[in-house]
Amino acid sequence: MSAEQQAGQGTGLTVIVLAAGGGTRMKSKTMKVLHPIAGRTMIGHVLTAAQALDPRRVVAVVGHQREAVSAHISASFPDVVLAVQEEQLGTGHAVRMAVEAAGASAGTVLVAYGDTPLLSGESLRAFAAEHEAAERAVSILSGIVDDPFGYGRVLRNAEGDVEAIVEEKDASAEQREVREINSGILAFDAGFLTTALPRIGNDNAKGEYYLTDTIAIAREDGLTVGAYPVDDVMQTEGVNDRVQLARMGAELNRRIVERWMREGVTVMDPATTWIDADVVLAGDVTILPGTQLLGATVVGEDAVVGPDTTLKDCEIGPRARVVRTHGELAVIGAEANVGPFSYLRPGTTLGTGGKIGGFVETKNAVIGDGAKVPHLSYVGDAEIGEGTNIGAGTIFANYDGVNKHRTKVGRHARTSSNNTFVAPVEIGDGAATGAGTVVRQDVPPGALAVSAGPQRNIEKWALHKRAGTAQARAAEDALGARRDDDGGVAES
Ligand code: UD1
Ligand code: CA
Numbered sequence: 001m002s003a004e005q006q007a008g009q010g011t012g013l014t015v016i017v018l019a020a021g022g023g024t025r026m027k028s029k030t031m032k033v034l035h036p037i038a039g040r041t042m043i044g045h046v047l048t049a050a051q052a053l054d055p056r057r058v059v060a061v062v063g064h065q066r067e068a069v070s071a072h073i074s075a076s077f078p079d080v081v082l083a084v085q086e087e088q089l090g091t092g093h094a095v096r097m098a099v100e101a102a103g104a105s106a107g108t109v110l111v112a113y114g115d116t117p118l119l120s121g122e123s124l125r126a127f128a129a130e131h132e133a134a135e136r137a138v139s140i141l142s143g144i145v146d147d148p149f150g151y152g153r154v155l156r157n158a159e160g161d162v163e164a165i166v167e168e169k170d171a172s173a174e175q176r177e178v179r180e181i182n183s184g185i186l187a188f189d190a191g192f193l194t195t196a197l198p199r200i201g202n203d204n205a206k207g208e209y210y211l212t213d214t215i216a217i218a219r220e221d222g223l224t225v226g227a228y229p230v231d232d233v234m235q236t237e238g239v240n241d242r243v244q245l246a247r248m249g250a251e252l253n254r255r256i257v258e259r260w261m262r263e264g265v266t267v268m269d270p271a272t273t274w275i276d277a278d279v280v281l282a283g284d285v286t287i288l289p290g291t292q293l294l295g296a297t298v299v300g301e302d303a304v305v306g307p308d309t310t311l312k313d314c315e316i317g318p319r320a321r322v323v324r325t326h327g328e329l330a331v332i333g334a335e336a337n338v339g340p341f342s343y344l345r346p347g348t349t350l351g352t353g354g355k356i357g358g359f360v361e362t363k364n365a366v367i368g369d370g371a372k373v374p375h376l377s378y379v380g381d382a383e384i385g386e387g388t389n390i391g392a393g394t395i396f397a398n399y400d401g402v403n404k405h406r407t408k409v410g411r412h413a414r415t416s417s418n419n420t421f422v423a424p425v426e427i428g429d430g431a432a433t434g435a436g437t438v439v440r441q442d443v444p445p446g447a448l449a450v451s452a453g454p455q456r457n458i459e460k461w462a463l464h465k466r467a468g469t470a471q472a473r474a475a476e477d478a479l480g481a482r483r484d485d486d487g488g489v490a491e492s
Contacts, residue, residue, distance in 0.1 A: 012056030019114030022064025039276025052121025090208030
């Protein structure tokens with residue numbers, strides 16, 4: 001623990017995120033909270049919401065598959081303190097493990113779960129503020145739902161004061177009728193929580209230490225307890241199986257897409273547009289149907305992306321146009337044109353006003369301002385200077401079967417169709433190549449490289465070698481027509 005953490009120990013806001021449970025209904029090798037939604041893990045969403053409150057500390061309680069969960073948290077949220085719960089003895093026990101690991105004995109403690117991907121920092125902040133303003137021992141973020149089955153019910157007395165939470169399995173038939181449920185998000189006065197945790201028993205239907213028993217304990221001690229129904233119940237909804245995973249994923253996407261539209265992005269078809277949580281879009285971006293913007297993709301002002309385009313961790317410049325493209329870790333300059341049917345692999349950089357056209361695959365390729373690779377090409381491990389045009393059907397042969405090599409093409413070069421550049425090779429500034437050239441040696445600046453031999457025509461070959469075929473007849477017809485025109489047989 002750092003000196004700073006030590007100094008602040010016991011004060012401020014602590015957020016505890018519970019993620020020790022197994023999540024067996026996912027039927028997955030992957031731990032439930034590690035399943036992604038909108039480009040982040042479920043627990044990643046919750047920890048991001050927690051960090052938005054700028055808390056003194058965030059503690060994650062891990063148990064099931066704790067190596068994988070801990071590794072993910074340490075990598076993505078290095079400030080989060082990890083607490084281990086060896087056996088899942090209940091939410092009360094889990095919080096006890098967290099408090100013991102972090103030593104939160106004063107201030108406010110917020111408890112949330114790691115499987116509620118829609119939870120927002122604003123909702124958490126508002127709840128914490130309400131709790132602190134009311135100076136309560138415990139506050140419950142509750143929800144009024146149509147089907148409360150499975151949830152802990154919030155029990156109120158005749159005056160409407162909260163008395164306790166009773167779990168589904170322990171509830172009487174009458175208590176089960178209550179539609180105000182415990183979302184699972186609770187706020188505590190840390191001093192009260194520290195004294196209450198050891199007093200929680202496990203004499204209940206599940207034989208677990210219920211964190212929710214702290215409500216009745218507070219009431220016994222004559223302390224104040226309150227429940228705040230949340231408007232947006234989905235924010236506190238957990239994901240237990242893959243049907244819910246898809247449903248929550250679609251809902252989160254709907255919210256993200258709607259937010260961007262309100263920020264000034266045109267989305268032609270929200271239903272077929274997927275935008276990850278960490279994507280950033282500028283004003284007047286247009287997204288056409290069937291487009292997925294994933295990971296840390298950034299799109300500049302007035303750019304048009306789609307239709308049917310997937311971009312992961314890409315940077316698209318202002319006013320660029322990207323049509324029917326699959327891209328990953330690529331940087332596309334302002335006003336550049338990409339697609340249709342382009343495949344941008346990691347390390348692709350296209351300059352301002354450049355072009356990567358139809359059926360072009362690029363990888364580790366730096367293509368300069370105004371440079372163009374318009375048609376049917378593979379550009380791997382290459383550098384192409386500004387203003388250069390690469391002819392249709394050019395292959396940058398970067399792989400000799402053992403090693404990868406680089407090709408460099410200079411500025412304002414004009415290479416012709418159906419070329420092969422056998423790397424390592426360099427084509428100078430202002431150089432040119434003939435059609436079908438296989439470039440094996442460097443081409444000096446301004447030179448024209450040709451490698452194909454002179455063309456030789458073997459006259460009437462089809463008439464002799466393909467006699468009786470449609471090919472031969474077509475040739476005969478054409479030669480006959482020429483004879484009529486010229487009044488003689490064409491010379492051979
Ligand atoms: C819990 C609440 C219930 C609430 C519901 C909301 C209790 C006793 N009950 O019930 O009032 O309505 O959530 O969804 O708190 N966990 C651990 N360690 C454990 C047990 C659980 O880390 O030993 C974690 C789980 O991974 C999960 C969360 O705590 O993220 C909730 O546990 P779960 O067993 O699903 O509680 P519920 O029965 O749903
Ligand atoms: Ca649950």
